[in-house]
Amino acid sequence: MKKQGNLKWWQLSMIGVGCTIGTGFFLGSSIAIKKSGFSVLAAFLLAALGTFLVFQQLAKLTADHPVEGSFCSYAREAFGDWAGFSNGWVYWSSEMLIIGSQLTAISLFTRHWFEQIPMWVFASIYAILGLIIIFTGRSSFEKTEHMLAALKTAAIVMFIIIAVLALCGMLPGETPDAQLPDRFHELFPFGFMGLWTGLIYTFYAYGGIEVMGLMAIHLKDPKESGKSGSLMLATLALIYVVSIGLAMLLIPIGAFNEENSPFITSLKPFHLDVIMDIFNGIFIIAGFSTLTASLFAVTTLMGTMAKNGDAPACFSKKEKAKVSWPALGLTVLVLAASIVLSLLLPKQLYEHMTTAASLMLLYNWIFILCSSKKLTKPELKGNIQIIAAFILILFAVSGTLFEKNSRPGFFVSLLFLAIIAIVTLLLKRKRARTR
Numbered sequence: 001m002k003k004q005g006n007l008k009w010w011q012l013s014m015i016g017v018g019c020t021i022g023t024g025f026f027l028g029s030s031i032a033i034k035k036s037g038f039s040v041l042a043a044f045l046l047a048a049l050g051t052f053l054v055f056q057q058l059a060k061l062t063a064d065h066p067v068e069g070s071f072c073s074y075a076r077e078a079f080g081d082w083a084g085f086s087n088g089w090v091y092w093s094s095e096m097l098i099i100g101s102q103l104t105a106i107s108l109f110t111r112h113w114f115e116q117i118p119m120w121v122f123a124s125i126y127a128i129l130g131l132i133i134i135f136t137g138r139s140s141f142e143k144t145e146h147m148l149a150a151l152k153t154a155a156i157v158m159f160i161i162i163a164v165l166a167l168c169g170m171l172p173g174e175t176p177d178a179q180l181p182d183r184f185h186e187l188f189p190f191g192f193m194g195l196w197t198g199l200i201y202t203f204y205a206y207g208g209i210e211v212m213g214l215m216a217i218h219l220k221d222p223k224e225s226g227k228s229g230s231l232m233l234a235t236l237a238l239i240y241v242v243s244i245g246l247a248m249l250l251i252p253i254g255a256f257n258e259e260n261s262p263f264i265t266s267l268k269p270f271h272l273d274v275i276m277d278i279f280n281g282i283f284i285i286a287g288f289s290t291l292t293a294s295l296f297a298v299t300t301l302m303g304t305m306a307k308n309g310d311a312p313a314c315f316s317k318k319e320k321a322k323v324s325w326p327a328l329g330l331t332v333l334v335l336a337a338s339i340v341l342s343l344l345l346p347k348q349l350y351e352h353m354t355t356a357a358s359l360m361l362l363y364n365w366i367f368i369l370c371s372s373k374k375l376t377k378p379e380l381k382g383n384i385q386i387i388a389a390f391i392l393i394l395f396a397v398s399g400t401l402f403e404k405n406s407r408p409g410f411f412v413s414l415l416f417l418a419i420i421a422i423v424t425l426l427l428k429r430k431r432a433r434t435r
Helices: 007-021 028-064 071-079 080-110 119-135 138-167 193-202 208-216 221-249 262-271 273-308 325-344 347-375 381-402 405-435
Strands: none
Touching: 007 138, 007 208, 007 221, 007 273, 028 071, 028 193, 028 208, 028 221, 028 262, 028 347, 028 381, 071 119, 071 193, 071 273, 080 119, 080 325, 080 347, 080 405, 119 273, 119 325, 138 221, 138 262, 138 273, 193 347, 193 381, 208 221, 208 273, 208 347, 221 262, 262 273, 273 325, 325 405, 347 381, 347 405, 381 405
């Protein structure tokens, strides 16, 4: 067990906000709107509830067992070496896939201003900048995420203000007719199936609690991790629902498309070119922030996995070093491969891989719930929370089977799980023979 750190609970909340608000919300919410219509607001609230229930279990584990490796260490303690190994590599794989998609997204945003420069140039620049932040240590990562969290939150607040001004007729152009749904079929234009298939994209917008789990050991009082998660999720749920709700009031649902942010799409009729450029910059900041968070998570986790024998011993971090050089080197290699793949593979295929990564994150959340059930010995209230979280997660995962664009991602995620399961089984047999 490590000594407790000097991180305050509200600082961890800010880090959580910084790690969570990214292109998954600024872009992925458009897909959710197309699938669900106005019921996407209910989907965001359901996903917030599910995320809250999972994080509460992670917070209980942190309070009782504040150890390095967070959810991976808890899985190992609860179910044995195989669980720690498989959980760690599932998370590592999903994060590396997400890193590649984030690099692609923010490079596309940057080409909005520099159309003649190849996308791989921007992807390489952002990757190097992210690695520099990780190389300088945890303190730099924390400060960067604090600053970027404030900027991203301010951008959403700015959109909310602009949208209210537009609805009040205080912007140039015609005052839009508020697209208020006044009938049930307008609230659920695609029925129950629309809510079901759109839920996975709203869950993806809350992905980031894993980094908070890895950082919780640095809290002054690890027992306050639950408080930090509650504040973070309440903040995110509020700004997500309000901002997306206002965007849908400005223009008809059919005007949204998967290739543009709902905020850009909803403000296009007002010809606010300068505002559009500002938002484009914010999207880049958001993507870079989540990119840095993922780099921090995979590099930190790799060092812990090496200590537990789940990765080569050379990946463990030296006592006085700020970062594990071999772990950072592996991240660089996979990062380079991600850049190449994101540029060479067809766009739709790479989107399937990103969907698979988000599903694998939810598989990790299931591990967290199982570990909490085994280690914390919950009573009636805790068991109800765990069961409710299971139902919401399974609801989101199963929804991908009923949507043609996300269905391939589901099967890709199963392929990744199968590969990791086979390696886990082989390693388990090898360890058994060694003993």
